[in-house]
Amino acid sequence: MSQADLAAALSVSRQTVISIESGRYLPSLPLAFGIARLFSIPVEEMFILEEVTE
Amino acid sequence: MTRSKYSRLLTPAVALLAGTGIACAVGIRQSWSAAIASEAIALIWATALYFWGRSDTDTGAVLSQQEDERQQLVGLKATQLALAAVIFAIVVVCLIAAASKYEIWPYQVLLVIIGIAYFVGMRAYGFDGDESGNGAAHSRLGFPKDQVPD
Numbered sequence: 035m036s037q038a039d040l041a042a043a044l045s046v047s048r049q050t051v052i053s054i055e056s057g058r059y060l061p062s063l064p065l066a067f068g069i070a071r072l073f074s075i076p077v078e079e080m081f082i083l084e085e086v087t088e
Numbered sequence: 089m090t091r092s093k094y095s096r097l098l099t100p101a102v103a104l105l106a107g108t109g110i111a112c113a114v115g116i117r118q119s120w121s122a123a124i125a126s127e128a129i130a131l132i133w134a135t136a137l138y139f140w141g142r143s144d145t146d147t148g149a150v151l152s153q154q155e156d157e158r159q160q161l162v163g164l165k166a167t168q169l170a171l172a173a174v175i176f177a178i179v180v181v182c183l184i185a186a187a188s189k190y191e192i193w194p195y196q197v198l199l200v201i202i203g204i205a206y207f208v209g210m211r212a213y214g215f216d217g218d219e220s221g222n223g224a225a226h227s228r229l230g231f232p233k234d235q236v237p238d
Contacts, residue, residue: 046156047149059158 044068096141096152104134175202 037055041048044065053059054069061069061081070077107130115123141152149155150163182195 047146047159048144049146050156050158053158062157065157 040072043072096154097138098153099141099151100134100138103137104130107131107133171202175199 035043037051038048041051044051046065050059050061054061066077066081070080073080108127111123111127111130114126137151141148141154146155146159146162149159150166155163178195178198182192182199185192185195
């Protein structure tokens with residue numbers, strides 16, 4: 035699946051897909067669930083929360 | 089992301105309308121040749137905005153009202169920066185006007201309008217109440233029924 039296909043399936047822009055892939059943008063919960071649902075895997079497997087230490 | 093096929097015309101239409109208003113004011117108070125020049129600039133600007141809005145970029149998406157959630161955030165940050173620049177410019181021009189003994193009330197009116205709009209926005213979009221979060225029926229995403237936090 036290309037970035038453009040994924041963007042079209044999620045109703046977002048190709049730039050947003052690229053930003054999520056590169057970790058520059060954290061998707062909203064509805065979008066995160068939409069991505070996980072599209073790939074038929076649980077959302078916590080699709081996204082890993084990295085603990086940020088200050 | 090996609091709203092309607094006419095939504096991409098909104099930004100150019102608003103720019104053209106504002107430009108036409110300015111051109112009319114210039115025509116009435118100054119000269120109609122200056123008004124025609126002003127209208128031509130507005131037309132060129134509106135056309136540029138339309139074609140810019142068709143580009144496959146974040147700016148294009150925001151200009152054509154076709155933005156997704158990330159692009160809305162980008163648009164908001166850009167608007168915030170533009171507003172900060174406008175406020176800074178108003179304050180500088182106001183100081184210059186005051187030092188030159190020109191009237192400063194138009195600048196004060198602008199600053200008051202911006203201030204009022206800010207608090208209206210905070211009131212409209214913010215949430216200051218102590219309403220319980222159990223009203224998940226209003227949202228598309230909520231806690232499972234048996235795991236609603238106290």
